[in-house]
Amino acid sequence: MVDSTALRAAFARRLSAMYGTEVPAYNTLVDVAQEVNREVLERMGADAERLGSIDRVTAERHGAIRVGTPAEMAQVARIFGAMGMYPVGYYDLREAASSSVPVVSTAFRPVDETELAANPFRVFTSMLVTGDRRFFDEDLERRLGEFLGARRLFPPRLLELADRAEAEGGLDDREAEEFLTLATQAFELSREPVSRSWYTELERVSSVAADIGGVPSTHVNHLTPRVLDIDALYTRMSERGITMIDAIQGPPRWNGPDLLLRQTSFRALAEPRVFREDDGRVVEDDLRVRFGEVEARGIAVTPAGRALYDELSAALDAALAGQRVTAEERGAVAAKLWEGRVPSTEAELVTGDLAYFTFHTTGARPASAPPADLAGLLAEGWVTARPIVYEDFLPRSAAGIFQSNLTSDGSKDATRAGADFGAGALADVLGRPLHDPYELYASIRAASLIRVRDELGLDREIALPAAS
Ligand code: OOG
Ligand code: NI
Numbered sequence: 001m002v003d004s005t006a007l008r009a010a011f012a013r014r015l016s017a018m019y020g021t022e023v024p025a026y027n028t029l030v031d032v033a034q035e036v037n038r039e040v041l042e043r044m045g046a047d048a049e050r051l052g053s054i055d056r057v058t059a060e061r062h063g064a065i066r067v068g069t070p071a072e073m074a075q076v077a078r079i080f081g082a083m084g085m086y087p088v089g090y091y092d093l094r095e096a097a098s099s100s101v102p103v104v105s106t107a108f109r110p111v112d113e114t115e116l117a118a119n120p121f122r123v124f125t126s127m128l129v130t131g132d133r134r135f136f137d138e139d140l141e142r143r144l145g146e147f148l149g150a151r152r153l154f155p156p157r158l159l160e161l162a163d164r165a166e167a168e169g170g171l172d173d174r175e176a177e178e179f180l181t182l183a184t185q186a187f188e189l190s191r192e193p194v195s196r197s198w199y200t201e202l203e204r205v206s207s208v209a210a211d212i213g214g215v216p217s218t219h220v221n222h223l224t225p226r227v228l229d230i231d232a233l234y235t236r237m238s239e240r241g242i243t244m245i246d247a248i249q250g251p252p253r254w255n256g257p258d259l260l261l262r263q264t265s266f267r268a269l270a271e272p273r274v275f276r277e278d279d280g281r282v283v284e285d286d287l288r289v290r291f292g293e294v295e296a297r298g299i300a301v302t303p304a305g306r307a308l309y310d311e312l313s314a315a316l317d318a319a320l321a322g323q324r325v326t327a328e329e330r331g332a333v334a335a336k337l338w339e340g341r342v343p344s345t346e347a348e349l350v351t352g353d354l355a356y357f358t359f360h361t362t363g364a365r366p367a368s369a370p371p372a373d374l375a376g377l378l379a380e381g382w383v384t385a386r387p388i389v390y391e392d393f394l395p396r397s398a399a400g401i402f403q404s405n406l407t408s409d410g411s412k413d414a415t416r417a418g419a420d421f422g423a424g425a426l427a428d429v430l431g432r433p434l435h436d437p438y439e440l441y442a443s444i445r446a447a448s449l450i451r452v453r454d455e456l457g458l459d460r461e462i463a464l465p466a467a468s
Contacts, residue, residue, distance in 0.1 A: 002176035003169055004084035005118050008110070010176075011083055012061050012121040014184045019223045022189055022290075025242060025269060026223060029292045032236050033227040034058065040228040048228055051258070051297060051389045056117060060226040062295070063123040065187065065219075066103065066212045068148040070429040073127045075154050077430045079183055080108035080123065082165035084115055087125075088435040089392050090423035094132060096399035100206035100410030102135040103128055104421050107393055111435060113358075113444050116391060124393055127429070128212050132419040134412050135205055144213050147198070151216045158182040189290075190217040193276040206410035208402065211289045222265070222293045230262050230296035242266050242292075245404040247327035249397035251298070251309065252334035256344035258298030259355065260309060260390050263397050265293035268405045291405050299346075299387040300441045305354035312337050313396065350385050351375055351465045356441040357385040358448035359462075361455045370456045373463045374449075383452055388444055392437045 002010075020027040037057060041048045048054070067073055077087060085108040093101040109122035130141045130148075161179040165171045171179055192215075199214035211221070227233045231253050237244055243266060250262040268288040275285050301309060316334050325333075342354075349355040359374065366380050377383040427434040449462045 001170045001172060004082060004165065005115060007165065007170065007176060007179065008083035008085060008121050009059070009119040010180055011183055012059065012119060014180055015063060015187065015220060016061060016223060018184055018188060019220055023269065023271075023292065025266065026292050028240065028242065029237065029266070029294055030225050032233055032240070033225040033294055036233050036236065037228050039232075051299070051387060052120075053117075056120065057226050057228065060120055062107075062121070062224045063187075064126070064221040064224075064293075065123055066126045066128075066208065066221060067153065067218060068128045068130075068144070068213050070127070072148070072153055072218075073125070073426075073429050074431055075159060076125055077108070077432060078159055078162045078166070079154065079186075081432070082162040082171075082179065083121075084110050085121070085123065086111055086435060087426075087430050087432065088440065089437045090426055090434060091393065091395045091398060092421075093126065093395065093399055093402060094129065094134070094418060096395040097403055098399075099403050099406060100135060100412040101208050101399065101402050101406075102130075102132055102206055102412075103208060103212075104426055105398070106426060106430070106434060109391055111440050113447070116389075120391060122391065124398065126208075126212075127426075128209060129419055129421050130213075132421070133416040134414060134418050135209065135410075140201075140205070144202075144209075148213055153218045154186050155182060158186060187218065187220045189219045189271065189273075190215065191274055192216050193274045193282050196275045196277050199275070203408070204411065206412075207289070207406045207408060209410070219290070221289065222291050224263070224293040224295050227294050227296055230264060230294065233294055234264055237266065245401075247330065247400075249400045250394055252331045252338055254335040254338045254342075256338065256342055257346055257349065257355075257387070258296065259301055259305070259342070260298050261295055261392075261394055261397065262298070263293060263295040263401060265291050265401055265405065267291060268407075288407055289405075293401060297389050297391075299349070300356040300390040300392075300437075302353055302356060302441075303438060304352070305349070308341065308354065312341060346385060346387060347378070350378065353465050356388040356445050358388060358445060359383050359385055359452050360448065361452055370458060372458055372460050373465075375465050377452070377456075377462065382456065388441055391440075 041054055087106040088109055089107055091105040093103050103126035105126040107122050107124050110116050130136050130144045161175055194215050199210050202210035202214045234244055245265050248262050248264045251259055268291040270286040270288050272284055273287045276282050315337055343349055350357055362384055364381050370382050423434055453462055
């Protein structure tokens, strides 16, 4: 029996091999990321593995896919469900992006501590909101609906195997092989001709809409390795002649613990695609939609930590409003802002309740009786804290990644009312609960506190520090 964990790890490997043949620059990115990771490991030793073992980090990827309809989204949920990946978080890129990105998104990923440690493969999945009048008028919505309703992204056999795997916790060897083959094929770039006039019409509204609804199939948009020093990687890729986008998205490089997520990408590459012209001719041309991205992950932050991050991002925008600055200058201003406001040690992040940690007994018994509060247990040395890695995404960075790779801004009529499509609506589409990332981190932390309480024989719950 191949269980869901093994299916997930195998799928991540196969997708990576497939994507590497389609987009060779991705292989360069993976090579450079691994080179940088080896160097960081040599330089920092065990500290380099504070946010995940080197084996985890080396295998770690996230993918991005885009679908057109609720029915397609529900099928994606079944396929990932087979691999122990569940929808976490709601992202509204319609709001986060200034150009035309008419999608809402979630990320499919493992939710348990042990599953995350075994293989944290996650896929950022976006769905078109065709009923949003800022982007699509009634006529275009109707024609999009017809086009998308007539295509079939996933063969029935793949969905049948997915449902069985999820119900039974895995598949036998032969069926696992069949499932993995079909699942990987479903995300290959298709050679089926794309209607030029249809694609172009959608592209005027939004390149993302064209990439999703202009073609009869789906594909991986990018696959992202994890790197331990993203600034070093950025420089090295540029030296290898690969043009990166202007900046690293997310928190600045600064003198303190890595928080949340920093990401950067190289620009979309021209890839050969087959088009059908209006006169029926089938021609080779190219499209620029797929790109390479890399990310560095930091510690997951609490709602208070996130509010601080958002506040500092807004302060940065305000400080630089109307100025033309380079990415470097922007980074320097951001780092200054951070150094003024964000604690520079993990211990202060714990006591300020700004980030998530798990807690572990040290074996030491420095006094006759342990205190019942976390701050006391840490200060007296009964307990140590280990950071919980951020497993999710950032809407603003995601919007930045989408936007930096669009061929045009498209058109968004901000005078029209948008369609209501919140987290509840997305959960209905998925037909399963949409997990709240904060609840997942908090429950991993809570489980560690229960272990500590039992190990120290405390008779009361351990009190967390209050948010500062
Ligand atoms: C997804 C963009 C978001 C990320 O890492 O934030 C994303 C897409 O381009 O489809 O992948
Ligand atoms: Ni991405």
